Amino acid sequence: MDWQTLIEEPAVIAAAVLALGLVVGYLVGRLNKELLTASGVPETVEGTPFERTAQSIGTSTVEIVARLSSWFIYGIAVLTAIHIAQLLDTDAFWNQVIGFIPQAFIAILVLILGFIVADKSELMVSEYLRGVKIPEVSMIPKLVKYSVLYVAFLVALGQIGVYVFPLLILLVVYAAGIVVVGAITFKDFLISGAAGIYLLLNQPYGIGDRIEVDDRSGIVQEIDLFVTKIEDDSEEYIVLNRRVLDDKIVRVRD
Protein backbone atom coordinates (compact mmCIF):
# COMPACT_ATOMS: atom_id res chain seq x y z
CA MET A 1 0.00 0.00 0.00
CA ASP A 2 1.65 3.26 -1.02
CA TRP A 3 1.13 6.94 -0.10
CA GLN A 4 -1.61 7.76 -2.55
CA THR A 5 -3.99 5.05 -1.50
CA LEU A 6 -3.30 5.70 2.16
CA ILE A 7 -4.36 9.34 1.79
CA GLU A 8 -7.49 8.41 -0.04
CA GLU A 9 -8.49 5.97 2.68
CA PRO A 10 -11.68 7.49 4.24
CA ALA A 11 -10.59 6.65 7.77
CA VAL A 12 -7.41 8.69 7.36
CA ILE A 13 -9.23 11.70 5.93
CA ALA A 14 -11.74 11.42 8.76
CA ALA A 15 -8.94 11.37 11.30
CA ALA A 16 -7.33 14.41 9.68
CA VAL A 17 -10.62 16.32 9.71
CA LEU A 18 -11.10 15.38 13.33
CA ALA A 19 -7.62 16.59 14.26
CA LEU A 20 -8.10 19.84 12.33
CA GLY A 21 -11.48 20.33 14.00
CA LEU A 22 -9.97 19.88 17.45
CA VAL A 23 -7.20 22.39 16.78
CA VAL A 24 -9.52 24.97 15.17
CA GLY A 25 -12.10 24.50 17.91
CA TYR A 26 -9.51 25.05 20.61
CA LEU A 27 -8.10 28.13 18.87
CA VAL A 28 -11.57 29.64 18.31
CA GLY A 29 -12.38 29.05 21.98
CA ARG A 30 -9.18 30.80 23.04
CA LEU A 31 -9.72 33.68 20.63
CA ASN A 32 -13.30 34.08 21.77
CA LYS A 33 -12.23 34.23 25.38
CA GLU A 34 -9.56 36.84 24.65
CA LEU A 35 -12.00 38.94 22.66
CA LEU A 36 -14.70 38.79 25.32
CA THR A 37 -12.22 39.65 28.06
CA ALA A 38 -10.76 42.50 26.03
CA SER A 39 -14.18 43.98 25.34
CA GLY A 40 -14.91 44.16 29.07
CA VAL A 41 -17.57 41.47 29.31
CA PRO A 42 -16.33 40.13 32.70
CA GLU A 43 -16.85 43.57 34.33
CA THR A 44 -20.30 43.89 32.80
CA VAL A 45 -21.63 40.56 34.00
CA GLU A 46 -19.90 40.78 37.37
CA GLY A 47 -22.28 40.31 40.26
CA THR A 48 -25.16 38.86 38.26
CA PRO A 49 -26.54 35.59 39.66
CA PHE A 50 -25.59 33.74 36.46
CA GLU A 51 -21.97 34.76 36.87
CA ARG A 52 -22.09 33.83 40.55
CA THR A 53 -23.49 30.39 39.73
CA ALA A 54 -20.78 29.99 37.11
CA GLN A 55 -18.15 31.07 39.64
CA SER A 56 -19.40 28.60 42.22
CA ILE A 57 -18.88 25.69 39.82
CA GLY A 58 -15.38 26.95 39.09
CA THR A 59 -15.91 28.67 35.78
CA SER A 60 -17.15 31.99 34.44
CA THR A 61 -19.58 33.37 31.91
CA VAL A 62 -16.81 34.18 29.47
CA GLU A 63 -15.41 30.68 29.81
CA ILE A 64 -18.79 29.08 29.24
CA VAL A 65 -19.42 31.09 26.09
CA ALA A 66 -15.90 30.38 24.81
CA ARG A 67 -16.29 26.66 25.57
CA LEU A 68 -19.60 26.66 23.76
CA SER A 69 -17.99 27.92 20.56
CA SER A 70 -15.24 25.30 20.92
CA TRP A 71 -17.74 22.49 21.42
CA PHE A 72 -19.72 23.71 18.45
CA ILE A 73 -16.69 23.29 16.20
CA TYR A 74 -15.72 19.97 17.83
CA GLY A 75 -19.23 18.74 17.14
CA ILE A 76 -19.09 19.74 13.50
CA ALA A 77 -15.67 18.10 13.16
CA VAL A 78 -16.85 14.85 14.74
CA LEU A 79 -19.96 14.73 12.58
CA THR A 80 -18.00 15.48 9.43
CA ALA A 81 -15.45 12.85 10.32
CA ILE A 82 -18.15 10.25 10.91
CA HIS A 83 -19.75 11.25 7.64
CA ILE A 84 -16.51 10.93 5.68
CA ALA A 85 -15.58 7.64 7.27
CA GLN A 86 -19.07 6.48 6.32
CA LEU A 87 -19.59 4.76 9.65
CA LEU A 88 -23.29 5.44 9.31
CA ASP A 89 -24.99 6.06 6.08
CA THR A 90 -28.32 7.72 6.50
CA ASP A 91 -27.96 11.06 4.79
CA ALA A 92 -31.39 12.34 5.71
CA PHE A 93 -30.72 11.79 9.41
CA TRP A 94 -27.38 13.57 9.26
CA ASN A 95 -28.78 16.49 7.36
CA GLN A 96 -31.28 16.96 10.11
CA VAL A 97 -28.67 16.72 12.82
CA ILE A 98 -26.33 19.13 11.04
CA GLY A 99 -29.20 21.54 10.53
CA PHE A 100 -30.20 21.27 14.16
CA ILE A 101 -26.83 21.85 15.79
CA PRO A 102 -26.38 25.53 14.91
CA GLN A 103 -29.92 26.18 16.07
CA ALA A 104 -29.27 24.50 19.40
CA PHE A 105 -26.04 26.44 19.72
CA ILE A 106 -27.80 29.75 19.13
CA ALA A 107 -30.59 28.73 21.49
CA ILE A 108 -28.12 28.10 24.31
CA LEU A 109 -26.37 31.38 23.58
CA VAL A 110 -29.68 33.25 23.66
CA LEU A 111 -30.53 31.62 26.99
CA ILE A 112 -27.22 32.62 28.56
CA LEU A 113 -27.62 36.14 27.20
CA GLY A 114 -31.21 36.23 28.42
CA PHE A 115 -30.21 35.26 31.95
CA ILE A 116 -27.52 37.91 32.07
CA VAL A 117 -29.71 40.66 30.62
CA ALA A 118 -32.54 39.69 32.99
CA ASP A 119 -30.26 39.86 36.02
CA LYS A 120 -28.74 43.11 34.87
CA SER A 121 -32.09 44.76 34.27
CA GLU A 122 -33.39 43.55 37.62
CA LEU A 123 -30.34 45.09 39.27
CA MET A 124 -30.74 48.36 37.39
CA VAL A 125 -34.44 48.71 38.10
CA SER A 126 -34.06 47.94 41.79
CA GLU A 127 -31.17 50.42 41.98
CA TYR A 128 -33.38 53.03 40.36
CA LEU A 129 -36.27 52.33 42.73
CA ARG A 130 -34.12 52.25 45.84
CA GLY A 131 -35.30 55.66 46.94
CA VAL A 132 -38.94 54.52 46.88
CA LYS A 133 -39.59 53.06 50.29
CA ILE A 134 -42.69 50.96 49.69
CA PRO A 135 -42.26 47.24 50.33
CA GLU A 136 -44.43 46.30 47.33
CA VAL A 137 -42.06 48.10 44.99
CA SER A 138 -39.62 45.19 45.21
CA MET A 139 -42.02 43.30 42.94
CA ILE A 140 -41.27 45.48 39.93
CA PRO A 141 -37.62 44.43 39.45
CA LYS A 142 -38.68 40.78 39.69
CA LEU A 143 -41.38 41.39 37.11
CA VAL A 144 -38.86 42.96 34.75
CA LYS A 145 -36.49 40.07 35.28
CA TYR A 146 -39.04 37.38 34.51
CA SER A 147 -40.38 39.30 31.51
CA VAL A 148 -36.91 39.39 29.99
CA LEU A 149 -36.39 35.71 30.82
CA TYR A 150 -39.71 34.80 29.23
CA VAL A 151 -38.76 36.51 25.99
CA ALA A 152 -35.34 34.84 26.04
CA PHE A 153 -36.93 31.41 26.53
CA LEU A 154 -39.37 32.12 23.75
CA VAL A 155 -36.59 33.04 21.35
CA ALA A 156 -34.58 29.98 22.37
CA LEU A 157 -37.54 27.62 21.96
CA GLY A 158 -38.42 29.22 18.63
CA GLN A 159 -34.83 28.72 17.54
CA ILE A 160 -34.90 24.96 18.06
CA GLY A 161 -38.27 24.69 16.39
CA VAL A 162 -40.61 24.10 19.32
CA TYR A 163 -44.19 25.15 18.72
CA VAL A 164 -44.35 28.50 20.59
CA PHE A 165 -47.42 30.11 19.06
CA PRO A 166 -49.61 29.98 22.21
CA LEU A 167 -46.73 31.35 24.29
CA LEU A 168 -46.34 34.13 21.76
CA ILE A 169 -50.01 35.04 22.14
CA LEU A 170 -49.50 35.20 25.88
CA LEU A 171 -46.58 37.56 25.37
CA VAL A 172 -48.58 39.79 23.03
CA VAL A 173 -51.47 39.96 25.50
CA TYR A 174 -49.06 40.78 28.30
CA ALA A 175 -47.24 43.48 26.31
CA ALA A 176 -50.48 44.97 25.02
CA GLY A 177 -51.81 45.02 28.59
CA ILE A 178 -48.79 46.92 29.82
CA VAL A 179 -49.02 49.40 26.95
CA VAL A 180 -52.76 50.00 27.43
CA VAL A 181 -52.57 50.29 31.21
CA GLY A 182 -49.48 52.48 30.90
CA ALA A 183 -51.11 54.74 28.34
CA ILE A 184 -54.23 55.18 30.45
CA THR A 185 -52.53 55.69 33.80
CA PHE A 186 -49.74 57.87 32.51
CA LYS A 187 -51.84 59.84 30.04
CA ASP A 188 -51.81 63.00 32.11
CA PHE A 189 -48.11 62.66 32.73
CA LEU A 190 -47.34 62.13 29.06
CA ILE A 191 -49.33 65.18 28.03
CA SER A 192 -47.82 67.18 30.86
CA GLY A 193 -44.37 66.02 29.84
CA ALA A 194 -44.95 67.18 26.27
CA ALA A 195 -46.26 70.51 27.53
CA GLY A 196 -43.30 70.71 29.90
CA ILE A 197 -40.85 70.29 27.03
CA TYR A 198 -42.49 73.21 25.26
CA LEU A 199 -42.42 75.32 28.42
CA LEU A 200 -38.79 74.54 29.11
CA LEU A 201 -37.63 75.16 25.55
CA ASN A 202 -39.63 78.27 24.85
CA GLN A 203 -39.97 79.72 28.33
CA PRO A 204 -43.13 81.75 27.86
CA TYR A 205 -42.66 82.51 31.53
CA GLY A 206 -39.68 82.07 33.82
CA ILE A 207 -38.91 81.83 37.51
CA GLY A 208 -39.84 85.10 39.17
CA ASP A 209 -42.61 86.04 36.72
CA ARG A 210 -46.08 86.64 38.05
CA ILE A 211 -48.61 84.54 36.17
CA GLU A 212 -52.20 83.43 36.44
CA VAL A 213 -53.21 79.88 35.60
CA ASP A 214 -56.39 78.07 36.56
CA ASP A 215 -57.67 81.16 38.37
CA ARG A 216 -54.62 81.09 40.56
CA SER A 217 -52.08 83.80 40.39
CA GLY A 218 -48.68 83.95 41.92
CA ILE A 219 -44.97 84.06 41.37
CA VAL A 220 -43.43 81.16 39.49
CA GLN A 221 -41.02 79.37 41.79
CA GLU A 222 -40.08 76.32 39.79
CA ILE A 223 -40.75 74.79 36.39
CA ASP A 224 -39.94 71.17 35.67
CA LEU A 225 -41.01 68.62 33.11
CA PHE A 226 -44.35 67.82 34.73
CA VAL A 227 -45.40 70.63 37.00
CA THR A 228 -45.12 74.35 37.51
CA LYS A 229 -45.01 75.64 41.06
CA ILE A 230 -46.70 78.95 41.62
CA GLU A 231 -46.49 80.65 44.98
CA ASP A 232 -48.79 83.28 46.33
CA ASP A 233 -48.34 84.51 49.88
CA SER A 234 -46.96 81.31 51.35
CA GLU A 235 -49.50 79.22 49.42
CA GLU A 236 -47.78 77.16 46.80
CA TYR A 237 -49.89 75.79 43.95
CA ILE A 238 -48.47 72.86 42.06
CA VAL A 239 -50.08 72.94 38.62
CA LEU A 240 -49.69 70.12 36.09
CA ASN A 241 -48.17 71.49 32.92
CA ARG A 242 -51.07 70.21 30.81
CA ARG A 243 -53.37 72.52 32.74
CA VAL A 244 -51.06 75.36 31.82
CA LEU A 245 -51.54 74.69 28.11
CA ASP A 246 -55.22 73.63 28.32
CA ASP A 247 -56.10 76.71 30.22
CA LYS A 248 -54.97 80.14 29.36
CA ILE A 249 -51.79 81.51 30.85
CA VAL A 250 -51.87 85.10 31.90
CA ARG A 251 -48.61 86.84 32.49
CA VAL A 252 -49.16 89.67 34.88
CA ARG A 253 -46.89 92.58 34.13
CA ASP A 254 -46.89 95.60 36.31
Add this chain to the structure above:
Amino acid sequence: MAGLDDVFGDIFSNVDAVMLFGPSGSYYERFATIDDIDVIVVGTENDLGADVFVELPLEFDEVGERISFGVEGGLEQGVIEGGDELVCATSVFDDEIDTVSRVRASADDRTGIYDLFAKSRAEPEVIKAVVELAIELGKKGQKGKPVGALFIVGDAGKVMNKSRPLSYNPFEKSHVHVGDPIVNVMLKEFSRLDGAFVISDAGKLVSAYRYLEPSAEGVDIPKGLGARHMAGGAITRDTNAIAVVLSESDGLVRAFKAGELILEVDPEAY
Protein backbone atom coordinates in the same frame (compact mmCIF):
# COMPACT_ATOMS: atom_id res chain seq x y z
CA MET B 1 -4.97 49.48 83.76
CA ALA B 2 -7.85 49.17 86.18
CA GLY B 3 -6.74 52.51 87.62
CA LEU B 4 -7.23 54.26 84.30
CA ASP B 5 -10.69 52.80 83.93
CA ASP B 6 -11.57 54.31 87.28
CA VAL B 7 -10.47 57.74 86.17
CA PHE B 8 -11.80 57.79 82.63
CA GLY B 9 -14.85 55.74 83.48
CA ASP B 10 -16.54 58.96 84.50
CA ILE B 11 -16.66 59.97 80.86
CA PHE B 12 -18.93 57.17 79.85
CA SER B 13 -20.79 56.35 83.04
CA ASN B 14 -24.57 56.84 83.06
CA VAL B 15 -24.83 58.00 79.46
CA ASP B 16 -28.14 57.94 77.60
CA ALA B 17 -26.79 57.41 74.12
CA VAL B 18 -23.65 56.94 72.13
CA MET B 19 -23.01 58.93 68.97
CA LEU B 20 -20.60 57.36 66.53
CA PHE B 21 -19.15 59.73 63.95
CA GLY B 22 -18.30 57.90 60.76
CA PRO B 23 -17.62 54.50 62.36
CA SER B 24 -16.30 51.57 60.36
CA GLY B 25 -18.57 48.57 59.86
CA SER B 26 -16.86 46.32 62.41
CA TYR B 27 -16.76 49.13 64.96
CA TYR B 28 -20.51 49.59 64.66
CA GLU B 29 -21.13 45.84 64.90
CA ARG B 30 -19.40 45.77 68.28
CA PHE B 31 -21.94 48.23 69.64
CA ALA B 32 -24.84 46.15 68.41
CA THR B 33 -24.02 43.51 71.01
CA ILE B 34 -24.23 46.00 73.90
CA ASP B 35 -27.71 46.08 75.35
CA ASP B 36 -29.72 48.98 76.74
CA ILE B 37 -27.83 51.81 75.09
CA ASP B 38 -28.94 53.89 72.12
CA VAL B 39 -26.45 54.02 69.30
CA ILE B 40 -26.71 56.92 66.87
CA VAL B 41 -24.58 56.88 63.77
CA VAL B 42 -23.58 60.25 62.33
CA GLY B 43 -21.93 60.54 58.96
CA THR B 44 -22.14 61.91 55.46
CA GLU B 45 -23.70 58.70 54.19
CA ASN B 46 -25.55 55.89 55.88
CA ASP B 47 -23.56 53.13 54.22
CA LEU B 48 -23.83 50.91 57.30
CA GLY B 49 -27.62 50.87 57.09
CA ALA B 50 -27.87 51.95 60.73
CA ASP B 51 -31.39 52.35 62.15
CA VAL B 52 -30.73 55.66 63.83
CA PHE B 53 -28.80 57.93 61.54
CA VAL B 54 -28.06 61.64 61.42
CA GLU B 55 -26.72 62.89 58.13
CA LEU B 56 -23.82 65.33 58.06
CA PRO B 57 -23.93 67.68 55.08
CA LEU B 58 -20.18 68.22 55.14
CA GLU B 59 -17.14 66.48 56.52
CA PHE B 60 -16.75 69.07 59.27
CA ASP B 61 -13.07 69.33 59.98
CA GLU B 62 -13.63 71.12 63.24
CA VAL B 63 -14.57 68.52 65.85
CA GLY B 64 -16.70 70.97 67.78
CA GLU B 65 -18.81 71.80 64.73
CA ARG B 66 -19.11 68.16 63.80
CA ILE B 67 -20.39 67.22 67.24
CA SER B 68 -22.72 70.19 67.60
CA PHE B 69 -24.21 69.43 64.19
CA GLY B 70 -24.70 65.79 65.15
CA VAL B 71 -26.32 66.71 68.46
CA GLU B 72 -28.61 69.30 66.87
CA GLY B 73 -29.58 66.83 64.19
CA GLY B 74 -30.33 64.21 66.83
CA LEU B 75 -32.46 66.67 68.81
CA GLU B 76 -34.30 67.72 65.66
CA GLN B 77 -35.04 64.15 64.66
CA GLY B 78 -36.16 63.35 68.19
CA VAL B 79 -33.70 60.50 68.68
CA ILE B 80 -32.24 62.31 71.69
CA GLU B 81 -33.82 64.74 74.12
CA GLY B 82 -32.62 67.91 75.76
CA GLY B 83 -30.66 67.07 78.90
CA ASP B 84 -29.49 63.69 77.63
CA GLU B 85 -25.93 62.77 78.46
CA LEU B 86 -24.15 61.71 75.30
CA VAL B 87 -20.85 60.13 74.53
CA CYS B 88 -19.54 61.18 71.15
CA ALA B 89 -16.88 59.00 69.57
CA THR B 90 -15.14 60.59 66.64
CA SER B 91 -11.81 60.78 64.90
CA VAL B 92 -9.42 63.69 65.13
CA PHE B 93 -6.13 62.51 63.68
CA ASP B 94 -6.82 59.47 61.55
CA ASP B 95 -9.82 57.98 59.86
CA GLU B 96 -10.42 55.67 62.77
CA ILE B 97 -12.30 56.64 65.89
CA ASP B 98 -9.74 57.85 68.41
CA THR B 99 -11.53 60.41 70.55
CA VAL B 100 -14.37 60.22 73.02
CA SER B 101 -16.04 63.26 74.48
CA ARG B 102 -18.99 63.65 76.79
CA VAL B 103 -21.63 66.16 75.80
CA ARG B 104 -24.88 67.23 77.38
CA ALA B 105 -27.53 67.87 74.77
CA SER B 106 -29.29 71.11 75.44
CA ALA B 107 -32.34 72.11 73.49
CA ASP B 108 -31.87 75.81 74.18
CA ASP B 109 -28.62 77.03 72.76
CA ARG B 110 -28.53 75.81 69.23
CA THR B 111 -26.66 77.41 66.38
CA GLY B 112 -29.24 76.54 63.73
CA ILE B 113 -26.61 74.81 61.67
CA TYR B 114 -28.79 71.73 61.29
CA ASP B 115 -31.80 73.84 60.36
CA LEU B 116 -29.75 75.54 57.68
CA PHE B 117 -29.40 72.32 55.75
CA ALA B 118 -32.38 70.22 56.73
CA LYS B 119 -35.08 72.81 57.25
CA SER B 120 -34.56 75.37 54.54
CA ARG B 121 -36.77 75.84 51.53
CA ALA B 122 -34.24 74.47 49.12
CA GLU B 123 -33.40 70.78 49.09
CA PRO B 124 -30.55 69.73 51.41
CA GLU B 125 -28.54 68.33 48.49
CA VAL B 126 -28.73 71.65 46.71
CA ILE B 127 -27.50 73.59 49.74
CA LYS B 128 -24.80 71.03 50.27
CA ALA B 129 -23.69 71.32 46.65
CA VAL B 130 -23.61 75.12 46.81
CA VAL B 131 -21.62 75.17 50.06
CA GLU B 132 -19.18 72.65 48.61
CA LEU B 133 -18.87 74.74 45.47
CA ALA B 134 -18.15 77.87 47.49
CA ILE B 135 -15.55 75.99 49.51
CA GLU B 136 -13.88 74.72 46.37
CA LEU B 137 -13.96 78.17 44.83
CA GLY B 138 -12.43 79.59 48.00
CA LYS B 139 -9.70 76.98 47.98
CA LYS B 140 -8.56 77.44 44.43
CA GLY B 141 -9.84 80.89 43.54
CA GLN B 142 -10.30 81.76 39.94
CA LYS B 143 -7.08 81.17 38.00
CA GLY B 144 -5.15 81.45 41.25
CA LYS B 145 -6.59 84.78 42.36
CA PRO B 146 -8.96 84.96 45.31
CA VAL B 147 -12.55 85.57 44.29
CA GLY B 148 -15.72 86.45 46.06
CA ALA B 149 -19.10 84.99 45.25
CA LEU B 150 -22.66 85.27 46.42
CA PHE B 151 -25.18 82.48 45.99
CA ILE B 152 -28.83 82.93 46.92
CA VAL B 153 -30.46 79.51 47.26
CA GLY B 154 -34.19 78.84 47.34
CA ASP B 155 -37.34 80.95 47.06
CA ALA B 156 -36.03 82.05 43.67
CA GLY B 157 -39.30 83.63 42.53
CA LYS B 158 -39.31 86.11 45.37
CA VAL B 159 -35.60 86.74 45.14
CA MET B 160 -35.97 87.55 41.45
CA ASN B 161 -38.67 90.05 42.32
CA LYS B 162 -36.45 91.69 44.90
CA SER B 163 -33.50 92.11 42.59
CA ARG B 164 -32.72 93.50 39.18
CA PRO B 165 -30.35 92.41 36.42
CA LEU B 166 -27.01 94.13 36.09
CA SER B 167 -26.52 92.78 32.59
CA TYR B 168 -27.75 89.96 30.35
CA ASN B 169 -28.39 86.76 32.22
CA PRO B 170 -25.96 84.09 30.99
CA PHE B 171 -28.30 81.36 32.25
CA GLU B 172 -31.28 82.59 30.25
CA LYS B 173 -33.09 79.63 28.67
CA SER B 174 -30.54 77.19 29.98
CA HIS B 175 -31.49 74.34 32.25
CA VAL B 176 -28.49 73.60 34.36
CA HIS B 177 -28.51 72.53 37.97
CA VAL B 178 -25.88 72.85 40.67
CA GLY B 179 -24.22 69.52 41.27
CA ASP B 180 -23.82 68.72 37.57
CA PRO B 181 -20.06 68.36 37.10
CA ILE B 182 -19.85 70.80 34.19
CA VAL B 183 -21.74 73.47 36.10
CA ASN B 184 -19.02 73.88 38.70
CA VAL B 185 -16.59 74.83 35.96
CA MET B 186 -19.13 77.24 34.48
CA LEU B 187 -19.79 78.85 37.84
CA LYS B 188 -16.09 79.25 38.44
CA GLU B 189 -15.76 81.12 35.19
CA PHE B 190 -18.84 83.21 35.90
CA SER B 191 -17.67 84.06 39.41
CA ARG B 192 -15.80 87.05 38.02
CA LEU B 193 -19.16 88.60 37.19
CA ASP B 194 -20.50 91.12 39.63
CA GLY B 195 -23.71 90.47 41.50
CA ALA B 196 -25.38 87.37 42.89
CA PHE B 197 -26.21 83.92 41.56
CA VAL B 198 -29.85 82.97 42.08
CA ILE B 199 -30.58 79.25 42.50
CA SER B 200 -34.05 77.72 42.79
CA ASP B 201 -35.32 75.23 45.41
CA ALA B 202 -34.57 72.30 43.10
CA GLY B 203 -31.10 73.59 42.28
CA LYS B 204 -31.72 75.20 38.90
CA LEU B 205 -29.48 78.13 38.11
CA VAL B 206 -31.98 80.87 37.49
CA SER B 207 -29.74 83.83 36.98
CA ALA B 208 -26.35 85.38 37.46
CA TYR B 209 -25.56 89.10 37.48
CA ARG B 210 -28.38 89.98 39.89
CA TYR B 211 -28.24 93.12 41.95
CA LEU B 212 -30.12 92.42 45.17
CA GLU B 213 -32.41 95.11 46.52
CA PRO B 214 -33.58 93.99 49.94
CA SER B 215 -34.30 96.39 52.71
CA ALA B 216 -31.37 96.14 55.04
CA GLU B 217 -33.08 97.29 58.22
CA GLY B 218 -32.49 95.23 61.27
CA VAL B 219 -29.91 92.96 59.68
CA ASP B 220 -27.31 92.06 62.23
CA ILE B 221 -24.18 90.80 60.64
CA PRO B 222 -20.72 91.08 62.18
CA LYS B 223 -19.07 94.44 61.62
CA GLY B 224 -16.29 94.44 59.13
CA LEU B 225 -18.04 92.36 56.50
CA GLY B 226 -18.63 94.14 53.23
CA ALA B 227 -21.46 94.93 50.88
CA ARG B 228 -21.66 91.40 49.53
CA HIS B 229 -22.35 89.92 52.95
CA MET B 230 -24.76 92.70 53.78
CA ALA B 231 -26.74 92.13 50.60
CA GLY B 232 -26.74 88.34 51.09
CA GLY B 233 -27.71 88.54 54.73
CA ALA B 234 -30.45 91.08 54.10
CA ILE B 235 -32.15 89.15 51.30
CA THR B 236 -32.47 86.11 53.58
CA ARG B 237 -34.41 88.24 56.00
CA ASP B 238 -36.80 89.46 53.32
CA THR B 239 -37.33 86.04 51.71
CA ASN B 240 -37.10 82.39 52.68
CA ALA B 241 -33.85 81.98 50.78
CA ILE B 242 -30.48 81.25 52.30
CA ALA B 243 -27.29 82.97 51.21
CA VAL B 244 -23.90 81.36 50.79
CA VAL B 245 -21.16 83.95 50.59
CA LEU B 246 -17.52 83.50 49.73
CA SER B 247 -15.56 86.47 51.01
CA GLU B 248 -12.95 87.89 48.71
CA SER B 249 -10.95 89.52 51.48
CA ASP B 250 -10.67 86.81 54.13
CA GLY B 251 -11.54 83.78 52.00
CA LEU B 252 -14.12 82.37 54.41
CA VAL B 253 -17.42 80.80 53.35
CA ARG B 254 -20.40 82.02 55.34
CA ALA B 255 -24.02 81.02 55.23
CA PHE B 256 -26.91 83.25 56.25
CA LYS B 257 -30.48 82.34 57.05
CA ALA B 258 -33.22 84.71 58.17
CA GLY B 259 -30.68 87.51 58.31
CA GLU B 260 -28.38 85.72 60.70
CA LEU B 261 -24.93 84.29 60.25
CA ILE B 262 -25.29 80.55 60.76
CA LEU B 263 -22.19 78.89 59.40
CA GLU B 264 -18.63 80.05 58.94
CA VAL B 265 -16.06 77.71 57.47
CA ASP B 266 -12.53 78.15 56.28
CA PRO B 267 -12.09 76.51 52.85
CA GLU B 268 -8.42 75.89 53.57
CA ALA B 269 -9.40 73.53 56.40
CA TYR B 270 -11.18 71.08 54.06
